[in-house]
Amino acid sequence: MRSRNWFLVATLFCFAAVGLASGVALAQEAFPTRPIQVIVPFPPGGVADLVGRPFAAALEKELKQPVVIVNKTGAGGAVGMQAASVAKADGYNLMVALSSISVMPVVDDLFGRPSTYKLKDFAPIALLTADPTVLVIKADAPWKTVADFVADAKKRPNEIKYASSGVYGTMHVAMEMFAHSAGIKLRHIPTGGGGPALNALLGGHVDAISGGPNVSIPHIKAGTLRVLAGWGDKRIPALPDTPTLKELGYKDVEFYIWSGFFAPAATPAPIIKILREATAKSVKNPDFVSAMQKMETPISYMDAPQFQKFWDEDAARLAKAVKNIGKVQ
Known part of the structure; x- marks a missing residue:
């Protein structure tokens, strides 16, 4: 009798575990089930907005849910980036930002003030574009x-x-x-x-x-x-007669305006995986490709691991530049 009771308990436990696992799987598969907000921390008409809008339209087709661009501007992009850093990490609050994301933490350190946000507050999903200024x-x-x-x-x-x-x-x-x-x-x-x-x-x-x-x-x-x-290390194909500052003899002037896709750092890994896969398809969307071609902006897609490495190297370069600029009131 006792053995049979233990058997029943073990069986029920197994069913409960399977049910829980199935429920988690279903919850993961269900994402997304409602509109997604993508913060662009700059006004309409700038690089982040011009890349972000056609990208959002392409992402919408992959995720089968509305992807809405929200321009949250101010303080050179810091207002929108700070808002994204503290947004609920559920996959429904994302951001398309520029290389300036790496600057504000260095500036906060420079002035000895509390950080607006830290780079570790974000999970990189993908690099979308990269262009020298x-x-x-x-x-x-x-x-x-x-x-x-x-x-x-x-x-x-x-x-x-x-x-x-x-x-x-x-x-x-x-x-x-x-x-x-x-x-x-x-x-x-x-x-x-x-x-x-x-x-x-x-x-x-x-x-x-x-x-x-x-x-x-x-x-x-x-x-x-x-x-x-x-500002690039080589001439821009669309401007072949325009020299680089580097070839004119100026040192330490390599700079790129890149656009990247981010989520709050605590966003669950299964959701990040879905977003990475959707992004990889979105950057190949004919409408997005056409929009970037019309803007003469090369798509420079990198998945999260490669993007993280690129971002780390670029952030180090920008930190040096900000320290050279010093305090600006």
Whole structure:
């Protein structure tokens, strides 16, 4: 009798364990069951937004649920990135961010203040795009070459103005890397994002920007802007006649505006796996590919492990650049 009772208990335990495992599996398979929010920490019109929207549309087709872009702007992207870092880690709160994600923790350390967020607060899902910034000026500006620009800047320190996406944002860090290498002083005019910075240049309110090729090339082709150089280690295929700052002799000026897809760090591994698999398919979606081609932005897809390595190396490079810039109030 006693043996039979033990047998019944063991049998029930086994069924319960199988049921629990099945329930977990079903819960994992069910993701997602409702709309997903993707934070873009910059305004419409900038690189993150222009990449994020067609990517979200492609991801929607893979996940069979609405994927909604939410622009949460401010403080050079820090407002949106902080919001994403503390969002519920359930797979329904994600983010498309730029390389500037690596900057704010270094800035917080520089000023000795509590961290807005830490890099470990995010789980990288995939690298989507990577483009070197380009030095862009108005087509009617007096400078025909980088040498002209630098010579004039040395004659008129702090008079040549450039716009950026915000203090310590990608456009700010890139331009200060160049200024530091060239030994010049430029006047920094921060704005709310890449789109507003470009508009400031187009409107004649500033003299230059370090912009993403994808948002600059249409205006270069239209004859309203002129490009002087790029920040990459090689020339941009869409701008074959534009030299790199590196080949012009400037050191420590390699810089890329890359866009990456992230989740809060505590997001369950099975959900991250689903998102990684969906992303791998989404970047091959014909509509997304076409959108990036129209923007002349190369898709530079890397899955999470490779992206993590890339991100670590880039973050180290940016940390050095921010320390060179120092404190900016």
